[in-house]
Amino acid sequence: MSSAPTPSRSVIHGDALEWLAAHPGTPGASLLTSLPDKAELGLPIERWRPFFQQAASLCLQAVDEEGLCVFFQTDNREQGRWVSKAGLVLAAAAELGVPLLWHKIVLRRPAGSRSMGRPGYSHLLAFSARATVPAEASSPDVLPELGELPWSHGMGLAAAEESLRTIRRASPSTRLLLAPFCGHGTALEVANRHGLDALGIERNRKRAERARGDR
Template sequence: MSDPSPRREVVHGDAVAWLAERPGLVDSSVIATMPDVSELGVSLERWREFFLAAARAVLLAVPDDGLGIFIQTDNKHEGRWVSKAGLVLRVADELEVPLLFHKIVCRRPPGSLIHGRPGYSHILAFSRRARDDAAHPTPDVLPDLGVLPWSHSIGTRAAEAAVTAVRRLSPATTRIVVPFCGIGTILAVANAHGFDAVGIERNRKRAEAARSFTLEPDAPASVSS
């Protein structure tokens, strides 16, 4: 008998509250792309408080043998950079959750002259028990963002890098939880790799889209990793 198709559940609600009620999720890893200050429509200080609380909720929800992965793009606010990667690293240090790897995804060709939104994103992976596998090295810089299904998307190749890291480093994981799942890019990639997936999204229209989102034909969807 063949294995059942991977399941997908999308919850319309508050991702931080959802995670806080479920510390130490069983057989799960978490891949988060937390919203920036412009998406929340609050002051920078309020956003910073929210972001730190969300990062803390993610890392507390990840079981010891799972991965907590953050895919984040830094912001420029009133002429000054706000480092989302730095904020995540601060929370991980406070909770004493080790960093497994830190990768850069190019959003623009290297050397591009831009102002405002940066030409790169961060992928940071943390785990209390998992360790990176030196026998299977992976690139620290991903030159291709992949397909962008919507304006705030992380790109399909960034999602692919995160999901394949879970496959490689956390054999116990059977489900990927995606707070702030947007329209479901990571959910679709997780399902394509055989993982069950749960997304949490506060925007009702995006939550509805995430329940049925599928990858474009040319998007990464290999299950051979």
């Protein structure tokens, strides 16, 4: 009796924008990412915004037409104003004509909590040119918690799990999960657990090593 091969995991230490621009429409690929915040890049908002828009657009173009492109993003505040990363991702998808499959809210703190810093919720947004979610595969619009958070800029495990479950259901032809800006590699780990090969791209050497599993 033959058992299923162990899914692969590789991480490129390099610039995700360059990689994405060189690899549009990878066959059999879906994508899960959390694009960097301006604080992580040390950029003023007017330089961060075009970076973010270009990154979102390249991610949306990197997947198979039957695949999903999922973003986990937390909005922020800038001098008393709200900066909506979800809005920027939606605008990039609208410009490319890629439909939204769902938009979920992931609670970071209990509903009703007050804060002037990072908002109490994150967004999970899933897009696909061709895939749809069948009624029997519907899932909650509000996730009550992030799940384990391996580091401050990471993606909660519960949010990553929910994303992979949807990718498996809505895009059964997906074989490979792309994770540009993969950080510590949460998306890669969860993809492997779901039996998918995983490819991360990360600019920070230590995080790239960690994402490969070289702890």
